Amino acid sequence: MKKYIGFAKVIWQQTLEYRAESLVWFVNEIVGVVPMIFLWLYMQGSGRLSPDQASKLIVYSILSLLISRFTTSDFEMWFANEIKDGKLSTRLLKPYSIQGLLLTHEAVWRLSGMIYLIPLLFVIYATLGSTINFADVLLKFSLSIPLMVIIFISHYQVSFLISSTAFWIEQSSALSHLKWMLAGIFGGAWFPLYFLPNAFVNIAKFTPFYYWYYFPIQLITGVLKTPEIIQSFLAIIVWILLLVGINKYVWKKGIRYYGASGN
Amino acid sequence: MKRYFKLWRTFFKLSWMMAIEYKANFITWLLVDFGWAIMDVVSITAIAVYAGGLGPWNPAQVIFMTGLYRLGSVIIWGWLFQAFERIPALITEGGLDMILSKPVDSQFMVSIGRFAIGTVTSVIVSMIYIYIGAVYSHWQPSLYQVVFGLWTYCFSMILVYAIYFSSVACSLFVGRLNNIHTLFPNMFGVSRFPPEIYPLILQRFLIWVIPLALILVVPMQVFYGSINWNFVIILHIMTLIFLILGRWLWFSGLRHYSSASS
DSSP, rough: HHHHHHHHHHHHHHHHHHHHHHHHHHOOOOOOOOHHHHHHHHHHTTSOOOOHHHHHHHHHHHHHHHHHHOEEEEHHHHHHHHHHHHTTTHHHSSSOOOHHHHHHHHHHHHHHHHHHHHHHHHHHHHTTTTTTTTTHHHHHHHHHHEEEEEEEEHHHHHHHHHHHGTTTTTTTHHHHHHHHHHHHHTSSSSSOOSSSSSHHHHTTTTSSSGGGHHHHHHTTOSSSSSSHHEEEEEEEEHHHHHHHHHHHHHHHHHHHHOOOOOO | HHHHHHHHHHHHHHHHHHHHHHHHHHHHHHHHHHHHHHHHHHHHHHHHHHHHHHHTHHHHHHHHHOOOHHHHHIIIEEEIIHHHHHHHHHTTTHHHHHHHTTOOOOHHHHOOOOGGGGGGGHHHHHHHHHHHHHHHHOOOOOOOHHHHHHHHHHHHHHHHHHHHHHHGGGGGSOOOOTTTGOOOOOHGGGGGGGGSSOOHHHIIIIIIIOHHHTHHHHHHHHTTTOOOHHHHHHHHHHHHHHHHHHHHHHHHHHTTTOOOTT
């Protein structure tokens, strides 16, 4: 545990050292949400959405941003490159778990991202305080932090699986794109799934992506009933266990196949 | 000038040869690009249908606009991203020396690189979106609208290049900014929304500071015959300003460049 705390300290310093890079990642994340919020406000102003509809959609956009900040895990690109370039060899020789290192890395990055989120929350409050009950949204979100941890683990496991494919597949980064697409369309990261036909939502429920954005937002906003909540929690846990199992198997096979090319 | 066209053609040829050589990669990226093209239209149309339009545009016009947006994405992801993603690494690892020592304009050399031929799917899909959007919005343009619309669209794409290059050139002034090339492609999504949806201060920012709001709006307005001449003029002025700014940033940034690790 001590060494992972050591890693966490170093990674934390890196995130502070490369502030400009962290800021760019942050802007990349909010730049998709900001137009949506203003679109809903405009639609309300032009009478195409009722105040209630608009307020719900704005809350959805804000929660989607918060969840993304807390739970996203996008290490697959650089880690897949480490596997392809043979740089993994040096890590394999060291006395730590690679999964442990990656998990620490991602968790610290998520935490450091909060630094940029705090001023944004003030801006949101100042801009939208009269349209939505922002304090209520924040309170409900805070109460769902344990769920965020679970979602983060699910994200992490999918990212790890994608990077592990780099043992065999040259263009594993294509799978990363696939992940973003599926999170957007099945997960409801871009817009609420109730915009789409019911049949589509029912299919989405069978994917892990559904539980990344749409389910937590529905839970936080109090739309779901108890049986649905229990069912969804069970589904996330099953998905995580399944992914952990698959990852263990794939990693074991991958390490046997690994040729440390380039070294 | 001839030499630059020749170089551009050579780089394109090389990219094509690579795409043909590594067929599996090529097919994978064709599929990824097709996936994004579908996702783009599904997401924006779902929003437009739910909200009864996107600002002043009806759902059919939104599909037309998505076609223009996808074509712009081809330029960004198929060409500019491939070239600009190398710049931060060239700066931090000192690889820029090799480019600066060549008897060719350095801005030109860093602006071309490998082309992602896989984005060809988007070109086809964009045309389909434009066709569908045109049919369903009962688009009956005059020749003037088409020609002038294409003119403004070309200018918009030059503006895309100019803003993107200016943003990447900033990395010459910062110690490490390895992800700066990801910023503009993400910001490009903002151009899908008409400026009317933003509050006045943000509208002004998106027109006068980082003119993202003009990129697709001006060609859309021209194609659909509701020209805002102020926007047309601003688009041309901002394109020139950003072209000059990008060049100035690049060459003044090069004075800071110390050929790291060389």
